Amino acid sequence: MNENTIESLREALRHSPNNTPLRLLLADTLLGLNHLEEAEAEYTLILKSSRRDTKATIGLAKVFYKKGNYSACNVILEEFIESGHDDIEALTWYAKGLLKENSIARAVETYKKVLALDPNFFDEELDSQLRVKGGRQEPDAEEEEEMYDSRFLQKPSINFSDVGGMDAVKKEIELKIIKPLMHPDLYKAYGKKIGGGILLYGPPGCGKTFLAKATAGQVNAKFISVGLNDILDMWIGNSEKNLHEIFELARYNTPCILFIDEIDALGASRSDMKQSAGRHLINQFLQELDGIDTSNEGVLIIGATNTPWNLDPAFRRPGRFDRIVFVPPPDETTRGSILQLKLKNKPIDSIDYVQLAKKTEHYSGADIDAIIDIAIELKLESSFTDGVVKPIETKDLLSAVKKHKASTQEWFMTAKNFAMFANDSGLYDDILSYLKIKK
Numbered sequence: 001m002n003e004n005t006i007e008s009l010r011e012a013l014r015h016s017p018n019n020t021p022l023r024l025l026l027a028d029t030l031l032g033l034n035h036l037e038e039a040e041a042e043y044t045l046i047l048k049s050s051r052r053d054t055k056a057t058i059g060l061a062k063v064f065y066k067k068g069n070y071s072a073c074n075v076i077l078e079e080f081i082e083s084g085h086d087d088i089e090a091l092t093w094y095a096k097g098l099l100k101e102n103s104i105a106r107a108v109e110t111y112k113k114v115l116a117l118d119p120n121f122f123d124e125e126l127d128s129q130l131r132v133k134g135g136r137q138e139p140d141a142e143e144e145e146e147m148y149d150s151r152f153l154q155k156p157s158i159n160f161s162d163v164g165g166m167d168a169v170k171k172e173i174e175l176k177i178i179k180p181l182m183h184p185d186l187y188k189a190y191g192k193k194i195g196g197g198i199l200l201y202g203p204p205g206c207g208k209t210f211l212a213k214a215t216a217g218q219v220n221a222k223f224i225s226v227g228l229n230d231i232l233d234m235w236i237g238n239s240e241k242n243l244h245e246i247f248e249l250a251r252y253n254t255p256c257i258l259f260i261d262e263i264d265a266l267g268a269s270r271s272d273m274k275q276s277a278g279r280h281l282i283n284q285f286l287q288e289l290d291g292i293d294t295s296n297e298g299v300l301i302i303g304a305t306n307t308p309w310n311l312d313p314a315f316r317r318p319g320r321f322d323r324i325v326f327v328p329p330p331d332e333t334t335r336g337s338i339l340q341l342k343l344k345n346k347p348i349d350s351i352d353y354v355q356l357a358k359k360t361e362h363y364s365g366a367d368i369d370a371i372i373d374i375a376i377e378l379k380l381e382s383s384f385t386d387g388v389v390k391p392i393e394t395k396d397l398l399s400a401v402k403k404h405k406a407s408t409q410e411w412f413m414t415a416k417n418f419a420m421f422a423n424d425s426g427l428y429d430d431i432l433s434y435l436k437i438k439k
Contacts, residue, residue, distance in 0.1 A: 376392065
């Protein structure tokens with residue numbers, strides 16, 4: 001389309017001034033070439049004779065949008081939509097107009113209506129502004145109910161007696177969490193609140209989640225376990241809402257232990273944030289930890305992370321996660337206990353647990369699972385030939401150890417660098433002690 005096209009359309013309209021489709025074509029052409037004043041005049045003429053013309057209504061709204069008069073654009077489209085028109089184009093431009101006026105919540109709701117009408121619809125501007133990359137899709141009502149039942153308010157049946165080793169970690173948790181619940185009057189006498197936070201860190205697969213659940217069982221408290229997918233949402237503002245609702249649930253059911261896994265993903269350093277949505281979520285998280293609007297008395301928060309160095313320093317302020325506890329790989333005795341537990345009810349024969357425990361130095365609980373799986377697969381392969389179940393022996397597990405190296409080693413290579421060169425506060429001294437390094 002060009003100026004010659006416009007002149008041809010005007011000439012045609014002089015001969016047929018009441019031809020609405022022709023005038024609409026002229027208005028659309030003018031809009032496409034950014035002749036906004038002329039396009040507005042043509043759309044207005046059409047609407048004078050036909051107030052319900054959908055294309056002219058949307059066209060006039062788009063003119064005002066392009067002019068930067070977002071209020072006028074939104075007024076036109078709001079009236080049009082409220083009159084019962086579920087038009088995808090109208091809803092899309094209304095969402096854009098609301099976004100320009102910073103009405104984020106209404107823009108999100110409008111864009112959801114668009115996607116409900118056409119699930120395959122995509123608008124780059126709206127997606128980038130209203131959806132969070134990597135966020136989860138919203139579950140339907142039935143899924144949400146099922147998730148709520150299985151995830152929230154668990155009553156763990158395990159306690160510290162089920163956790164092998166980890167004596168230093170248990171002692172820290174006992175001082176911060178268990179003792180206050182057992183002796184509330186003593187703590188109140190000294191003006192100390194029952195609650196607060198502990199951050200568990202260490203290599204993956206070393207039982208941080210199991211330890212948190214055992215803590216809840218130890219004090220007979222309710223237990224809420226949430227991860228990244230339970231909080232993050234694809235829509236701007238919904239992640240903060242999810243986080244607030246989880247904290248409110250914990251406050252309503254005190255004493256309660258709220259366990260948050262992968263906390264580094266939720267509370268990453270704000271200086272590294274490119275998306276403002278991430279910053280808003282961190283700020284919300286800090287507010288919830290502080291209990292600004294509601295007291296956190298009786299809410300015991302345990303966070304778990306594999307990368308504490310990625311966590312925003314604000315989380316380590318006293319009153320938030322003021323105790324940071326290193327959860328190392330299981331020691332030799334504990335590894336032997338884990339092997340016995342994992343091999344229970346499996347066909348075994350003459351297992352030398354002491355030898356295996358020595359051979360699996362630095363192995364995590366997850367690594368021990370892996371070597372047992374490898375040994376089982378080898379036995380299954382040999383059992384397929386004659387159909388006879390063959391018991392697992394020490395040599396099978398030793399062979400599996402050769403095939404699967406400790407996954408914690410890579411973590412310790414990174415952690416060692418932070419402990420050696422970014423440890424002015426002594427935060428990572430436990431890593432150096434574990435590695436037997438003197439700084």
